[in-house]
Amino acid sequence: MVSEKLKTHTKQPHQELETLIIQKITQFDTEVSYVDFLKTFYGYIAAIEQKLSPVVENKGIIEDYPERRKARYLLEDITALAPASHFPSLASDIPEIQSADQALGVMYVLEGSTLGGKHISHMISARLKFESDKGLSYFNGYKENTYIMWDRFKDTLNTHTDNESAEIAVIEAANQTFIKFKNWINEH
Numbered sequence: 001m002v003s004e005k006l007k008t009h010t011k012q013p014h015q016e017l018e019t020l021i022i023q024k025i026t027q028f029d030t031e032v033s034y035v036d037f038l039k040t041f042y043g044y045i046a047a048i049e050q051k052l053s054p055v056v057e058n059k060g061i062i063e064d065y066p067e068r069r070k071a072r073y074l075l076e077d078i079t080a081l082a083p084a085s086h087f088p089s090l091a092s093d094i095p096e097i098q099s100a101d102q103a104l105g106v107m108y109v110l111e112g113s114t115l116g117g118k119h120i121s122h123m124i125s126a127r128l129k130f131e132s133d134k135g136l137s138y139f140n141g142y143k144e145n146t147y148i149m150w151d152r153f154k155d156t157l158n159t160h161t162d163n164e165s166a167e168i169a170v171i172e173a174a175n176q177t178f179i180k181f182k183n184w185i186n187e188h
């Protein structure tokens, strides 16, 4: 199944991104550094969603897509912690999203990030000694529904990706999403 191949073929860029993020979090000294980190995430995720949404909606591949858009949570968190913030700039170097296969590969990365999000949320909360969930809605993701949402997404992904050339396109898009995200974070 393509979801299993994706896991294997994106293991390395996932690990590199994870290491980079952990390194960033261990350098947080104040809430301001976390707000900057949220802005960096927003710059990439929002730029992707702008390109992704019309393709997903046009192709009708993900029925529950409106529930899955995430940039709005980043904006909520930024506003909750720093109401007077400047609007973050958006990334221009993002993966190509023209086909349904590419859209699914990109979404694999965005949806999968909700699994690691729980760990990220704990790390941030511990590092900055947060006493509530304020500012953590993005990393808390779908909370207790995380695995239900993840399994549902994987079912759609596997059903849709039914031939080898589609698999190759999905995996390539997922890898590009990881790599370009790492580059974007490194630039900030």
Ligand code: HEM
Binding pocket: 003, 006, 007, 014, 017, 018, 019, 021, 022, 108, 109, 110, 111, 112, 113, 114, 115, 116, 117, 119, 120, 181
């Ligand atoms: C400190 C940062 C991160 C940590 C500690 C982390 C950790 C994890 C863990 C533990 C899982 C497996 C969860 C499970 O199967 O129960 C996972 C899965 C995943 N994560 Fe991360 N993650 C991090 C950041 C990210 C980011 C930023 C993205 C994408 C933008 C991402 C994308 C994914 C994907 C796509 C999967 C699914 C792998 C599969 O196919 O099963 N992760 N992550």
